[in-house]
Amino acid sequence: MSLRLDRPGLLFAAVGLAGLALPLVQFKANRIVPGEGLSLPAALPMGLLMLLGLGAVLLAGCLRWSSALRLAAAAAGLAAVLLALGGAATSLTPPDDTLARVAPATGFWLLLLAFALMLTDALTRLRPALWLRVVLLVVAVTALAALLGSGLLDGVSVMREYAARQDMFLREAQAHLVLAFGSLGLALLVGLPLGVALYQARALRGPVLSVLNILQTIPSLALFGVMIPIFGWIAANVPGAAQAGVAGIGLFPALVALFLYSLLPVVSNTLTGLAGVNPATREAAIGLGLTRVQLLGWVLVPLALPVLLAAVRIVLVQNIGLAVIAGLIGGGGFGTFVFQGLNQTAMDLVLLGALPTIALALVAGIALDLAAEAANRRAPARQGA
Amino acid sequence: MTGRVLLGAALLVLLAFLARPGSFAPLFDPFTCNNAAAIYTQTPLWSLTLSHLALVGIAVLASTVVALVLAVLVTRPSGREFLPLARTITSVGQTFPPVAVLALAVPIMGFGAGPTLVALFLYGLLPVFENTLAGLTGQPRNVAEAARGMGLTPRQRLWQVDLPLALPVILGGMRLTAVISLGTATIGSTVAARTLGEVIIAGLLSANTAFVLQGGMVVGIIAVLIHAGFQGLERRAAARIGLAR
Numbered sequence: 001m002s003l004r005l006d007r008p009g010l011l012f013a014a015v016g017l018a019g020l021a022l023p024l025v026q027f028k029a030n031r032i033v034p035g036e037g038l039s040l041p042a043a044l045p046m047g048l049l050m051l052l053g054l055g056a057v058l059l060a061g062c063l064r065w066s067s068a069l070r071l072a073a074a075a076a077g078l079a080a081v082l083l084a085l086g087g088a089a090t091s092l093t094p095p096d097d098t099l100a101r102v103a104p105a106t107g108f109w110l111l112l113l114a115f116a117l118m119l120t121d122a123l124t125r126l127r128p129a130l131w132l133r134v135v136l137l138v139v140a141v142t143a144l145a146a147l148l149g150s151g152l153l154d155g156v157s158v159m160r161e162y163a164a165r166q167d168m169f170l171r172e173a174q175a176h177l178v179l180a181f182g183s184l185g186l187a188l189l190v191g192l193p194l195g196v197a198l199y200q201a202r203a204l205r206g207p208v209l210s211v212l213n214i215l216q217t218i219p220s221l222a223l224f225g226v227m228i229p230i231f232g233w234i235a236a237n238v239p240g241a242a243q244a245g246v247a248g249i250g251l252f253p254a255l256v257a258l259f260l261y262s263l264l265p266v267v268s269n270t271l272t273g274l275a276g277v278n279p280a281t282r283e284a285a286i287g288l289g290l291t292r293v294q295l296l297g298w299v300l301v302p303l304a305l306p307v308l309l310a311a312v313r314i315v316l317v318q319n320i321g322l323a324v325i326a327g328l329i330g331g332g333g334f335g336t337f338v339f340q341g342l343n344q345t346a347m348d349l350v351l352l353g354a355l356p357t358i359a360l361a362l363v364a365g366i367a368l369d370l371a372a373e374a375a376n377r378r379a380p381a382r383q384g385a
Numbered sequence: 386m387t388g389r390v391l392l393g394a395a396l397l398v399l400l401a402f403l404a405r406p407g408s409f410a411p412l413f414d415p416f417t418c419n420n421a422a423a424i425y426t427q428t429p430l431w432s433l434t435l436s437h438l439a440l441v442g443i444a445v446l447a448s449t450v451v452a453l454v455l456a457v458l459v460t461r462p463s464g465r466e467f468l469p470l471a472r473t474i475t476s477v478g479q480t481f482p483p484v485a486v487l488a489l490a491v492p493i494m495g496f497g498a499g500p501t502l503v504a505l506f507l508y509g510l511l512p513v514f515e516n517t518l519a520g521l522t523g524q525p526r527n528v529a530e531a532a533r534g535m536g537l538t539p540r541q542r543l544w545q546v547d548l549p550l551a552l553p554v555i556l557g558g559m560r561l562t563a564v565i566s567l568g569t570a571t572i573g574s575t576v577a578a579r580t581l582g583e584v585i586i587a588g589l590l591s592a593n594t595a596f597v598l599q600g601g602m603v604v605g606i607i608a609v610l611i612h613a614g615f616q617g618l619e620r621r622a623a624a625r626i627g628l629a630r
Contacts, residue, residue: 011467106493117470121473124470125469217564217608217609217612218568219568219585219600219605220568221568221571221572223601225597226601228594229416317479322482322484328586328589329589338485342488350492354488358481358485361480361481362481365476366477369476
């Protein structure tokens with residue numbers, strides 16, 4: 001094998017080496033004061049050795065090895081950086097000190113970025129088969145869960161914040177999932193029939209789509225805010241509404257706001273999907289004597305599935321992100337931590353809200369991409385439409 | 386035609402409201418309770434609107450310039466190695482929630498307009514980059530052949546053929562970026578940036594729906610106008626390259 005320079009590798013090395021030079025962690029006497037930055041050798045007993053090891057991997061990445069080797073090296077690098085963070089937190093925090101916090105600093109984030117980029121690059125070049133990518137996603141999620149569950153990271157500031165409010169975290173996580181998936185479910189329940197109806201009734205398409213378009217331009221903050229008085233009024237004035245769980249504050253207004261945002265992607269993609277079915281396929285199905293309902297359920301919807309899955313991806317990723325804003329209006333979810341943290345200038349608390357949101361959005365996005373690809377392979381009849 | 390009239394009317398209402406918010410008070414009165422103020426007067430609405438627009442404008446311009454340069458670089462022969470990676474990063478990066486990006490910028494930048502600007506800039510890069518890439522790489526093969534046959538240097542081809550042909554798609558990316566940024570900037574007010582979000586948040590904190598409505602209305606109308614404006618530009622750019630849309 002001839003050793004040639006690899007340009008993306010040079011970029012990752014530059015990012016990673018900058019990360020090694022900058023402080024890995026910040027040591028703070030309590031959760032609010034600004035801290036003191038500590039680089040890898042200062043933060044860990046074996047830090048210098050680790051720094052040399054990580055540096056060697058980054059430099060080796062500048063040369064062109066096989067992509068599988070790079071993938072393994074990047075995964076090992078990621079694990080090492082995470083373990084270094086956990087180790088630094090454990091060794092820096094004095095025993096019995098419940099106030100001191102060891103937070104990840106710029107160096108940690110840059111190292112994480114460098115190895116994540118290296119990993120992505122290797123994966124992109126390897127172009128693994130669909131099933132292998134599913135396996136890799138499952139392995140990655142399991143490994144992260146195992147790492148978090150192992151207690152190795154428990155000393156890190158974010159995990160300390162988590163430990164202090166474990167019950168609340170689980171409750172808000174549940175609320176976040178209910179918001180994101182509940183609004184998706186509602187949007188599918190309403191949007192799919194609406195899309196099918198618009199497919200049949202051409203004249204209504206323009207007006208309905210422009211109303212949905214305008215809904216999307218309302219800033220999320222305002223839409224969430226407007227829902228509060230509307231549902232407050234409904235709860236107070238419509239008999240039985242309050243008993244049914246409708247209330248001006250809490251989960252309900254946020255859920256409806258997210259539902260309204262989700263309608264446009266679902267409806268417009270349903271239309272696109274149905275309109276994209278090969279006319280010959282339609283004719284053949286009609287020729288076979290299928291009724292309209294059968295035509296829709298057996299032929300059109302299955303063929304439109306890839307486009308529908310694309311809508312589900314857009315909506316789910318968007319709603320996981322927007323659900324953060326529910327935290328601002330008392331709707332719960334991870335946003336609760338984000339905005340509490342911003343109010344208290346406790347950045348670890350902000351991270352406790354932001355990191356799970358990002359992870360959730362990433363996993364949902366990747367998983368649905370894989371699902372859409374699988375569906376695309378099974379619907380070859382769309383081609384030529 | 387009716388669309389244009391409606392847009393013009395919306396623009397007039399917006400300008401009238403920003404110039405003399407007080408005269409709209411009767412309209413917002415029904416949404417207040419306990420004799421609260423119907424119009425936000427803490428800071429003049431027009432000044433909030435201007436700083437909101439400035440924030441979004443700077444972020445969109447900056448992300449457009451950087452995204453264009455990056456997209457051109459990764460489509461040159463010397464940058465091709467980065468192309469697959471760049472594609473993956475854009476598709477993965479767009480799953481990052483804008484609010485989370487904003488929250489993460491605070492520890493690095495402190496409170497104020499800074500983190501909002503950074504978050505809007507970073508988030509705005511992706512749609513423009515993705516669309517520019519699509520525009521630069523999705524051209525029919527015979528266009529490249531014709532350009533080479535005419536004896537254009539690579540630089541001439543980029544400026545005279547590739548970029549003009551990609552312009553409608555690039556504008557589409559900018560439209561997406563601008564509309565998302567307008568909405569996200571309102572959340573910047575939670576980290577003390579001066580935007581129209583201030584009005585909405587004041588309304589949320591004092592349970593004054595009138596404030597929430599007027600903040601949302603101003604941002605919403607601006608978003609619709611910008612959306613339509615970009616669509617007009619896109620149509621014009623498409624017509625210029627002989628694509629009637």
